[in-house]
Amino acid sequence: MGKSLELVLALLLSSTVTPLAAAQPVPGTLGDTAATPEVRAQDIVSRMTLEEKAAQLGHTAPAIPRLGVPEYNWWNEGLHGVARAGIATVFPQAIGMAATWDTALLAKVGNTVATEFRAKFLERRLPDGGSEFYRGLTVWSPNINIFRDPRWGRGQETYGEDPYLSGRLGIAYIAGLQGNDPRIFKVIATSKHFAVHSGPESNRHREDVYPNPYDLEDTYLPAFRATVTEGKVQSVMCVYNAVNGVPGCASTMLMDDILRKSWGFGGYVVSDCGAAANIYRPDALHYTKTAPEGVAVGIKAGMDLICGDYRNKMTTDADSIVTAVKTGLLPQATVDRALERLFVARVRLGLFDPKLPFAEITAKDYDTPAHHAMSRKMAEESMVLLKNDGGLLPIKGDPRTIAVIGPNADSIDALVGNYYGTPSKPVTVLDGIRARYPKAKIVYAQGTGLIGPAEVPVPDAALCVDAACATKGLKAEYFAGTDLAGPATRTETLPNARLDWSGDRETSARWTGTLVAPTSGSYGFRFASENGYRVFVGDKLVVDEWGVGDAPSILTGTITLEKGRRYPIRVEGVQRGARSSQQLVWSIPGAGGDDAVAAAKAADLTIFVGGLSARIEGEEMRVQAPGFAGGDRTSLDLPAPQQALLDRLTATGKPLVLVLMNGSALAVNRADKTVPAIVEAWYPGGEGGHAVAGMLAGDFSPAGRLPVTFYKSADQLPAFTDYSMKGRTYRYFAGETLYPFGHGLSYTRFAYAAPTLSTTRVGADGKVNVSVTISNVGARDGDEVVQLYVAHPGAQNAPIRSLARFERVHLKKGETRRVSFTLDARALSLVDAKGVRRLTPGTVKLWIGGGQPGGRGGLPSVAGVATELKVDGQAMLPR
Structure with a gap:
């Protein structure tokens, strides 16, 4: 799509500012900043009716004017910048930020993104003090699922295939987003999607995954554990799929046994959008027969907030929650528990304080130089x-x-x-x-x-409003709603099927006229849009990508046309988000x-x-x-x-x-x-x-x-639907790669001196300090990513090697620096077949270098050094 169209849209969106009226008075202690967040939350929940409580458990939480509770939309996306709210600073996609291996910089990015979220919140804050879609302060990022298979289309959202790297990067981004004030959060981050989720996309609402206990503990849970126990993330998102026969958003094992009891999580759990409905939908997991049964098992298991999606008309199941309580399926005390968690979160964002925190941030503090x-x-x-x-x-x-x-x-x-x-x-x-x-x-x-x-915009000269081509352009009709229904709200003549909507949601448009082919042959048509589209030429539906979500593909349809012949053309588009630009494009013969x-x-x-x-x-x-x-x-x-x-x-x-x-x-x-x-x-x-x-x-x-x-072929991998880690990622893949995990070349060269260990034999705590001296021996300044890998030769259930520590350092030409890492029992531990993590006696080999040890034909040798230590102690580590 054209750059100018994107910019027009962005300017329209970012220029709309809703003045903030005085927030409604808040009864009780909800607005009392001297009271604890828990007391403030309990008080307001105690004043609600059952129907009001049920409505607050959906992502579109309505206002309760009598209680001074403003409207709040929980749905906001911040994977690599503020998403879907008009102009914002767009950082590299998450997988790109992972390639930096730079936790300090990622934390700074998180802090910057949080500033822009605060600014966007102020820019369009509702008159009652609440927030609308994509303008809130609860951010559904980061995605720390393990990118176990390169065929997964959403792997770009993750920090890669390694549990340790993903966990450290997740912690850094969360720290930046949430800030360092123990009382007030800048925004609330969300670790997603918990847990064992990585495709296939086509079956994600029906997939039932059975990870073995080893893979669950060794690969799928560590990054989540890290962001909860160390990163103190305040929100976790449960998954679409089932795990071991139970929908993720109804899993007591995941949300209660592991998340809350083992890891001590104290925040709230939000469903992936539509995942609560998956519990009961006949065309999804169908774990329960009815919606009230479905929401009851989900909320009792630990799901606190329901996000709807387009498949279920954005329903957040408020009526089903009321029914579940009234029929005894769901205790009201369990509803209250979920609500209190949600209101604690809103309190800790400062949303009920007489004066908003972070007063230095203004509505213009986004997209800055x-x-x-x-x-x-x-x-x-x-x-x-x-x-x-x-x-x-x-x-x-x-x-x-x-x-x-x-x-x-x-x-x-x-x-x-x-x-x-x-x-x-x-x-x-x-x-x-x-x-x-x-x-x-x-x-x-x-x-x-x-x-x-190659696709290019259809030229204006090829389009006419009428069959006789007396008037150039197309007739445009606009409709309220996404199904082109009812009378048009307005009509106009445009040079082309090209328009920037100014932030309207849930609207649709139709462009009609005549197309004249400049030459004979096969043409491909696509409507370059942010949302769904259809293109008809003559009596043929050439392409139909109407879809149900926010992100259409690049789907193109083909048709053979004759030079000079006039064909009726109809283009239809839908707008579902506050960001949309349309342009009719084609590929031409030859x-x-x-x-x-x-x-x-x-x-x-x-x-x-x-x-x-x-x-x-x-x-x-x-x-x-x-x-x-x-x-x-x-x-x-x-x-x-x-x-x-x-x-x-x-x-x-x-x-x-x-x-x-x-x-x-x-x-x-x-x-x-x-x-x-x-x-x-x-x-x-x-x-x-x-x-x-x-x-x-x-x-x-x-x-x-x-x-x-980077593998040489998908044929080297197990089936995409197989969630076993055997033969996957650098930790378990024994074949020859194209480019290995951790690989990257430089314009300069680095040399490593022999490492120093604080001890060569470690006890039950696993503590050992590893130091190495690195020199930039090349002709220019540069960064090196120092990677420390551990291997357990001969041990059962051991990866080939695992990343245990890393640090990105900058060295000037000729500079030498000492880098130190501290290893502990978890870094040196192994997981047994039953999923129990232990420190066990034996030899541990260490490699410290600019990548994994070894290499392959065509790649230069990796600079680095090796050593080893003995583990004498043993210990069973907590989950």
């Missing part, structure tokens, strides 16, 4: 240099002509990933290269689409990439920017292309149209750089053999183009490290 600078810094740190044969990078000198080619070169979609805000000044890779090399001739050719031919090849032949350097986007990998989507299914992937290969063009560019013999933008691993085996330099840029956020260009130019030395394994 300082925030942009932090987004760029995070994007720079996320860049992973996968390959650099012959030192092609950094770019030498000032090339006279640079060919920038590929479907992601000028794509905003490829900057933002999913769950995103609207960048006010998005910098694509093409923009970044133009800015970095202002004197060079930059030749741009898309060459191909992501999974099909668009085969010849222009891209010609550009490469005439250039000194070619930069191919390809990969994926959140329009083809993501949450429950329709994509009709080989290698994709339901938002997930069936193949790890670069999509065939991109590979075909990349092969042609390689054949030109010109210097070639491949820049990948994606949220999951790609098996770029052919490129690894033929392309001299390959960069993994992820979905790098609003400033991403500057970061990519700066890295290529050598303005900084790359130091990103892979948070996931």
